[in-house]
Every structure is written in structure tokens, then in C-alpha cells.
Amino acid sequence: MxxxxxxxxxFLSLSTIGTVGILLSPQAAFEQTPQQNKPPAxxxxxxxxxVIAGHGNLDRVKEMLAQQxxxxxxxxxxxxxxxxxxxxxxxxxGRKDIAExxxxxxxxxxxxxxxxxxxxxxxxAMLAAYPEIINAKGPHGLxxxxxxxxxxxxxxxxxxxxxxxxxx
Numbered sequence: 001m002x003x004x005x006x007x008x009x010x011f012l013s014l015s016t017i018g019t020v021g022i023l024l025s026p027q028a029a030f031e032q033t034p035q036q037n038k039p040p041a042x043x044x045x046x047x048x049x050x051v052i053a054g055h056g057n058l059d060r061v062k063e064m065l066a067q068q069x070x071x072x073x074x075x076x077x078x079x080x081x082x083x084x085x086x087x088x089x090x091x092x093x094g095r096k097d098i099a100e101x102x103x104x105x106x107x108x109x110x111x112x113x114x115x116x117x118x119x120x121x122x123x124x125a126m127l128a129a130y131p132e133i134i135n136a137k138g139p140h141g142l143x144x145x146x147x148x149x150x151x152x153x154x155x156x157x158x159x160x161x162x163x164x165x166x167x168x
Contacts, residue, residue, distance in 0.1 A: 039070065042068065042070055042071065042074055044076075046064075046068065046071070047071065047074040047075070047076050048076050049064070050064050050065075050068075050071040050074060050086050051074070051075075051076040051084055051085060051086050051088075051089055052089070053086060054085065054086025054087060054088070054089035054090050054095075054098055054102070055086075055089035055090065055093045055095070056089075056093055056095055056098070057098075058095070058097050058098050058101060061086060061098055061101065061102070062101065065105065071086070072102065072105055072106065072107050073085060073107060073108050074086075078139075078140070082139065082140060082141070083139070084139035084140070085107070085108075086098070086102060086107075087099060087102045087103070087107050087108070087109070087110070087113055088110065088112065088113065088138065088139040089139070090102065090113070091110070091112050091113035091115075091116045091138065091139075091147055091150075092112070092116070092138065092139055092140065092142045092146065092147060092150060093150065094116060094150035094151060094152065096116070096117060096151070096154075099113050099116065099117060100117075109122075110138070111123060111126045111133075111136075111144075112138035112139070112142070112144065112147045113147070114126075115144050115147040115148050115151065115155065115158050115162075116147040116148065116150050116151040116155060117151060117154065117155070118148075118151050118154035118155035118156075118157065118158050119158070120157050120158050120161060123144075123158050123161065123162075124161065127165065131165075134162075134165050134166070134167050135167060135168055143167065143168065144162050144167050145159065145162055145163075145167050145168070148162055
């Protein structure tokens with residue numbers, strides 16, 4: 001087995017060249033990263049339909065996800081920066097069945113959906129780490145309190161906790 005030596009001087013010269021390249025052209029540094037073979041962007045109408053289905057149609061969510069797994073974390077922009085996923089729609093509609101299904105498929109969980117699902121440990125941990133988000137807004141500008149109320153009996157402990165923190 002052949003051993004290769006890599007001197008400190010050689011390493012530093014390469015590091016300096018790399019650093020200068022990033023300083024001069026940061027975008028070029030990212031463009032040099034090999035691109036994975038990514039499929040084309042999903043059709044916007046398909047994404048919108050999936051997000052709408054997430055608000056209340058579990059059968060359609062399952063059907064669409066079976067046909068196009070890439071929809072799982074797809075996000076629709078309703079305008080003005082109001083981005084929403086199917087999971088977000090399920091969250092503010094109180095659709096635990098849809099939320100649980102999407103999560104079981106590996107969907108990205110957010111604190112608003114955790115609030116609706118009554119996941120007090122998750123909500124407490126997030127708010128302990130980032131207390132400044134107590135009045136953050138989810139999809140459509142809906143609050144943590146709104147999501148907790150949509151969660152019904154299972155989310156009452158989360159609702160009470162949020163109230164003790166002064167959530168509005």
C-alpha cells in the first residue's frame with residue numbers, strides 16, 4: 001500500500017486558495033458542490049392540490065402521496081410569504097388523522113402541529129430553547145393558541161401551558 005504524505009504547508013496553501021475563492025465568489029463555492037440527480041420541480045397545481053387535501057381529505061392525501069412521494073414536504077405559497085405544507089393544513093384544521101399519517105411517512109414536524117397534537121414535551125422544549133417565538137405565527141398567521149384549541153382534549157395541557165407563558 002502506497003502512503004501519501006500531505007504536508008502542512010501544502011494543506012495551508014490549498015486552504016488559503018479555497019478561502020480566497022469563497023471570499024471572492026461565495027456563490028461559486030456552492031456551485032462547485034456536486035449536484036445530486038434531482039428530479040424536476042413538482043407541478044405547482046399538484047402541490048397546491050396536495051396542500052389543500054391536507055386540510056381535510058385523508059384518502060386523497062394517501063392517494064396523492066402514493067403516486068408522488070415528493071409531495072410529502074412540498075410547500076405552497078398562498079402569497080405574501082404565507083407558506084404551507086399539507087401537514088400545516090392538517091395542523092390548523094385539527095386533523096390529527098392526517099397529521100399522524102404524514103408524520104408516519106417521515107414528514108417534517110413543526111411546533112404548530114406538535115401543539116395541535118398535544119405534544120407538551122416538544123412544545124416546552126422548543127419554547128425553552130427559543131422563548132422569543134411564543135407569539136410566532138404559523139400558516140395563515142394562526143397562533144399557537146389557535147392550534148392548541150384545534151387539538152381538542154389532548155391539547156388542553158399545551159393550551160394551559162401556553163396561557164401561563166402569556167401567549168396571545
